[in-house]
Amino acid sequence: MATVSFGGLGNGIDFGQVVTELVKIQRLPIDRLNEKKTALQSKLTDLGSLGTKLLAVQGAADALRLASSFDRTSATVSDEDVLSVSSSSTAVQGSYRVQVTQLATAHQLTNKAAKAVASLTADIVAGTSAAVSFRVGTGAEQTVTLGETGTLEDLRAAINDLGAGVTASIVNSGTEQAPAYRLVLTGTSTGAANTISITADGTALDLANTSGTGGADTLQTAQDAVLVIGNPAQTQLTIQRSGNTVTDVIPGVTLNLKKVTAGSDSVNVSVSLDTATVKDNIKKLVTAYNDVVKFIHERATFDPTTSKAGILTGESAVRTTLSTLRQAISGEVPGLSPYTSVGQVGFKTERDGTLALDEAKLDHALSTDYAAARALFIRQASVAGVAQRVTEAVDRLDELETGVVSSRKNSLTQEIEKMADSIQRKEDELAAYEARLRLQYAGLDRLLRQLQSQADFLRTRIS
Incomplete structure (x- = not known):
């Protein structure tokens, strides 16, 4: 819209300010919207x-x-220099004495010193070609073939390219001045x-020793x-495995062997219920629940100090x-015994609606009747425990x-969205209203200036 200007204050009235004030009055409903x-x-x-906080409660x-979630175990070992240990949910509580009498190793061999090579670029093929064949265990025979100018480096690369369970490297068993390069297969x-x-x-x-x-x-x-598992003074079990990571000896327990035990020494491996993690997860549920309660109270209650209601009040x-x-x-939770509510395992509702947790009472429940405490929280065939009910409750609230x-x-x-549309319509109407006012007052301004001019003319004629 082209700007409408007024001729000045010669007539004693600032019509621009009049229009501005009238528009302000008309804008009041828009401001309220x-x-x-x-x-x-x-x-x-x-x-x-x-909603985000509810998802945090559901996650807890x-x-x-x-x-x-409750069938957690914690495995410990008396000497982690000998072996490390970890457990899964299938592990069963128990204690074991373990000796490591031998570590698993991979086969490693090299050509005889008499057949060492003085240069990495020296030809190790006597004729037009030469083949090297080997197998790992009872596996298929693997063969690499070198051309007439094949070198030790070529042989190393060819074996590594096979990816057949053997890696090849080269070591210098001689001196810097008189190298003696040998192929190492691992x-x-x-x-x-x-x-x-x-x-x-x-x-x-000549790894196959055809020359003698x-x-x-x-x-x-x-x-x-x-x-070896067991007491040395009693029956022991001797177990062999191809690797140093043993997963199938103690169910649910992984042993990572690191070092052979000295003599008849042994280490103690213990598997116990991981109540610490369970307790920590219960505390996280309380914290997440309290976060929701505090958030709602902050935003849905009347503050007497400010005399203002929270944004979510009502x-x-x-x-x-x-x-x-x-x-x-x-x-x-119906059908359970002896624990049928979280109050019996340490939960307490405070005056502000938040939860407090008596950790000593929870520890007692977990240590004296772990199965009953477990049943109170988990999903079961015939009844939903507390944790399951909370998960379902959040699903319903946020569906x-x-x-x-x-x-x-x-x-x-x-x-x-509707209010934004209404505001935009009113803004358009207000803009049109302002434009009409400016045109009307501009006309009035011109008329008053004309009348003022005529009056000035008449005064000059009369005088």
Whole structure:
């Protein structure tokens, strides 16, 4: 719209200011709508934050609602220099004395010193070609073939390219001035069953000893790990495994062997219930629940010091959320004994609605009747424990179509959109109103200036 200007204050009236003030008056309803819109947006933001906190409660409950959440074990060992230990949910409580009498190793061999090569670029093929064949354990025979100018480096690369369970490297067993390069073959897997056998060698290395002066030197034998379980003064079990990571001896327990025990020494491996992690998860549920309660109280109560109500005051969705969560956690779980509610294992509701946890009482419950404490929280065939109820409660509250929190957020979004449309329409109407005023007052301004000019003319004529 082209700017309409006024001719000045010669007539004693500032019409521009008049228009501005009239427009301000007409803008008051729009300002009130914007205030309502801002309040609705604040509600929507807070309900979004509430939804996030509800998901945190659900996440904490998820860590407690399954039987596996409580079927946790903790494995320890008396000497971690000998072995390390870890356990899964299938491990059973127990204590074991373990000796490590042998570690698993991979086979490693090299060509005889007499067949060492003085240069990495020297030709190790006597004729037009030469083949080297080997197998790992009872596996298929593997063969690499070198051309007439094949070198030790070529042989190393060819073996490594096979990816056949053997890696090749080169070491200098001589001096810097007089090198003596030798091929080293190392099995990629440990265990006696993975011994490397040279079946043919047509190169100058003569690993198969066709000349009578060749062959291979063993740098490290292929051997199994050997561990002994039991009291040395009583019956013991001797166990062999191909690797140093043993997963199938003690069910649910992984032993990582590191060092052979000295003499008849042994280490103690203990598997016990991991009540510390369970207790920590219960504390996390309390914390997440309290976070929701405090958030709602901050935003849905009247503050007497400021005489202002919280942004969520009067929201039924908030009241429903609080009562639903409270019932899910504090309500009795039927059909259980001796624990039928969380109050019996240390939960206590404070005056502000938050939960406090008597850790000594919880420790007592977990140590004296772990199965009953477990049943109070987990999902079962015939009854939903506390953690399962909380998970289901959050699902209902935040369900996309029917959940009270989601539904309220959807209705607020629609209200905000409608209000934004209404504000825009009123802004357009106000702009048109201002334009009309400026035209009308501009006309009035011109008329008054004309009248003023005529009056001035008449005064000059009369005088």
